[in-house]
Amino acid sequence: MTETVLNKALAVAEACADAARRTVIPHFRTSLQADAKSDDSPVTVADRAAEKVMRTILEDALPDHAILGEESGMSGHASDWLWVLDPIDGTRAFLTGRPTFGTLISLFHQGRPVLGLIDQPLTGERWIGVAGQETRFVSDRLPGEIGTRLCPELKEAELSCTSPEIMTPAHTPRFTNLQKHVRRTSWGGDCYAYGLLALGQIDVIAECTMNPWDWGALVPVIEGAGGSITDWQGQPLSLESDGTVLACGNPALLPEIVSHLSHL
Template sequence: MEAFIAAAEAAAELAGAVIRPLFRSPLLVEAKGDASPVTEADRGAERAIRALLAERFPAHGIWGEEYGPDRADAEYLWVLDPIDGTRAFVTGRPLFGTLIALLHRGRPVLGLIDQPGIGERWIGVAGQPTRFRSPLGGTPRCRPCGRLAEAELSCTSPEMFEPQDRPGFERLRAAARRVTWGGDCYAYGLMALGLVDVIAESTMKPWDWAALVPVVEGAGGRVTGWKGEALTLESDGRVLAVGDPALLPEATRLLAG
C-alpha cells in the first residue's frame, strides 16, 4: 500500500504543478455536455497523473473525468478528478481540489484529497487512520454528533439535485442545525477534521466520491448512498456522508421520506 500512497502523492504534486500557474490567469473555458466548465488545467493535470500511474502500474486501470476509462475492469482501478470544483477554480476561489482514488475490485482502498491552492492534503487508506497535512494545522477526526438538530449540514449547490431528490434534501435540511453551501470535495475534508457533520449530494460521478470514502471513514465517519448502502461504480449518484455514524439512520429516513 505504501507504494500506492507514494504514487498518489507524486501524482498530486505533478497535478499541482500544472494547476497552480493557471490559477487566476486568463483561461479559455469551454462548456462540456453537462455545461460544467473545463480548462486546460483540468486536462493537463489529468494527463500528468495518467502518465505517472501508467508508468508505475501498467497493469492497473485508470478512469478520469476528462479522458474517460482505460481498462475499467482491471483488478486495481485509479479514479481521478483533476479539479473537483472547476467553477471555484475559474472564479478564483482556492477551495478546488484534486481527487485521486484507488479501487480494488470496485472498493475504494485509497483516497487522496489535495488542495493545491492552499497546501492541504488528506490521505485515507481502508483500515487506517486518515493522514492530514496543512500549514494551518488540524487533526483528522470526525466529531461526535448524535442528533441532526445539532448537525452542521453541507452541500455543494442546490442546483445539483434532480427534482425527485429535492424533497428528501429539504427534509434533511429542515432537521439540521444549519446548512452551508459550496466547498465541493473540501467539505468532506472538513468533515474529516470534525467541522462538518452531514453532507448530502446527488448527481455525483465515481470520480466525485471515490477518493472521499477512505478519507472520511478513516477519520471515523461513513460515506454511503442515500439508503445507507455501500457506493459502487454502478451507484445512482446520491451520496450521503456523516461524521458520526449514529446520524446515519435518521438521515437516511429523512432522505427517503
C-alpha cells in the same frame, strides 16, 4: 490485496498529487477560458493538463492498472486495480478564484475504493485515506486534526452541499426535508467540504448526481476519520451506485438522516 501494492500505490498517488499541484497553480486566477462538456459542466486546459500528467505517472509506475479519469475516460487493460481521477473537483470554484477546489485521486480494488487522496494545491492541505487505517492530514500552514465530530443530535448538525443546482427535481424535496432537522445549511465546498468533515468542522454532507471520480477518494478519507459515507439509502458506494452521496461524521445518526432523505 497486498500491503506491498498499497504502499507503492500510495507513493505513486502522492507523486500524482504533487505533479497536479505544479500543473494547476500557474492557471489559478488567470484569464482562463472554459469549455462546456456534454453535461454543461466546465472544463479548462488546467483540468486536462493535470489529468494528463497524472496518467503519465500512473502508466509508467503501474502499467497493469486501469485508469478512469473525468476528462479522458477509461484506459488500460481490465484489472482488479482501477485508478479514478478528478484533476480539478470544483472547476467552477477554480474559475472564480476560490480555493475550495481540489484534486481527487483514488484506487479501487475489485470495485471498492481502498485508497483516497484529497489535495488542495493552494493551501497545501492533503487528506490521505487508506482502507483499514486512520486518515492522515498533512498541512504546514493551516491547523487541523483528523477526527469527525460526534454530533450527538441531528438538530445540532452542520449540513453542507456544494450547490442547490446539483439536485434533481426528485432529490430536492428530500434534501429540503433533511434541512428542517439540522441546525443550519452551508453551501459550497465541493471535495473540500468532505475534508472539513474529516476534521470535525462539518457534520453531514448530502449530494447527488455524483460520479465515481467525485466520490471515490472521499470514501477512505471519511471512513478513516471515523465517519460513514454511503448513498442516500445508507448503502455502500460502488461503481453501480445511483449518484447520491451521504457523508456523516457520527455514523450513529445515519439511520435518522436516511429516514429524512426518504420522505418528501
